[in-house]
Every structure is written in structure tokens, then in C-alpha cells.
Amino acid sequence: MTYLQLAYVHLATILPAMALGTGLLFLKKGTGGHRLAGRAYMALMAATSLITLAMPARVGPRIAGPFGFIHILSAVTLVAVAVAWRAARRRDIRLHRRIMVRLYIGAFVLAGGFTLMPGRLMHEWLFG
Template identity: 45%
Template sequence: MTLEPLLDASLAIRLHVAVVLPAALLGAYQLMGPKGTRGHRLLGKIWLVLMVATAFSSFFIHSLNMFYGFGPIHLLSIYVLYASWQAYAAARRHDIAAHQRAVSGLYYGGIVGAGVFTLLPGRIMNAVVFTGHEILPLVILAVAALFLGWSAWRRRVGEDAR
């Protein structure tokens, strides 16, 4: 594992990583933590700002230049902007089910799903994580993703039973 590829990357990529990493951690905490509290609402607003910053920063990254500098991942960024607004609006009108759907889609699609694609060969994060042919980071990532999915599923099953 080495940070050199990331440190050598463009400012847009470094900014993107700088906002998506705390969004990933904070989002996991929010999904597993207590809901409806003052802290949840404050951290949720911070998380949405991080998600919007992540989406906006992606528009300055042109690694997958398929259409005038943009690629399929930029469609995900448009989705993130839309779903962020949906999550916020649903929370404001106290539509908890719509809020949960929007936030789950943002986290699992916008962070976990997109994060997996950053680990493909030839991508900067692949070089960061797998330099030296280490398999341990992949195992840790897989276990973390499974744990987060299992935790969210258990929480949802528990809430449905109430």
C-alpha cells in the first residue's frame, strides 16, 4: 500500500478522495447509529454536503474520457446530486421511508458501488491499495462491505418488525 499514486494525481482527484473518504465513514456510522436524534440530523447534513462535494468534484476528473471528457461514472454523479436533494427533502417533510430509500441508494450506490470500481486495475486507487500485490486490503474491504450490508439489513428487518 502506498499513497504515491494519489499524491501524484491531479488536484481534482485528491479533492475527490478527501471528501469521499469521510463521507464513507460518516455514512456507515449514520446507517448503523440511532436515527432521528439531533446528532443524526446534524451529521446527516454534513454527510449530504460531503456527498454533493464528491459528486461535483467528479465532474473535474476525466480519466474515463468517453464523451467530451465524461464517462459513465458521471451519470452516477448526477444521480448523487438528485438523490441528495431527495434525501434532504424527504427528511424535511418527515417521509422517513423515502428518506431511507434515498440515503441507502446514495450510500450503497454512490459510495460502496462506485468505490469497488475504483479498485479495478489501471485505476489510481488500485495502485494505492494493491501496490506490492497485497491481498489483505481487498479482504478487509470485502469484509467491511459485507458487514455494512448485513448491519443495514438487520436494522431494516428490526424496524420492519416494529
């Protein structure tokens, strides 16, 4: 896949993840709906992280081959999703909640903020 195709696939996973994640912040916790939406959210976050690992860094220094600093967030997301899922299965709700809130902030505030920096594809699409 080309970089542009990967970017479209990334958007196709991250936009619904953002909507689900926002809804999960407000949805009553522990319900069947929460669990279903949470599974979808975790799957979308894992998928989008894997997709971004296939996208070479285009801005800033590369730290290893095609990987730049932004890719660290992809790896952290994959670990966070796995640990949060396991915490939920073990009924460690405090750990699950802490990881999921931090994942949401890291993914949509931190990483989302990086995508809007000049020189990045999303910046070009939104601001020309």
C-alpha cells in the same frame, strides 16, 4: 486543478463521508446528532460528486466530452442528495431512508468498486 489534485480533494471528501455514512446506518434515527451528521454527510456527498464531475474519465469509453459512465453515478448522487434532503424536510422518512441506503450502497459499493479496477488511479495507489 490537475487530475491528481482533484483526486486528493475527492479523497478528502469521500473518506469522511464514508465514515459518517457508516455511522449514520447505526446511529439512532431522528436525533439531533443524526440530523447534524446527516447534513454533513449530504454536503460531503454533494461536494465529492461535483469534484468528480471535474475529473475526466480515464478508463473506458467517454460518453460525452470528458464524461464517462462513472460520471452518471455523480449526477445520480447529486439528484439523490437533493431528493433525500427534501424528503427529510417533508418528514417523508420512508423515502428519505430508501434513498439514503441506496446512495450509500451505490457510492461505496458500486462506485467504490469501480475505483479499484485496474487502470484506475486508486488501483494504482493501493496495488502499485
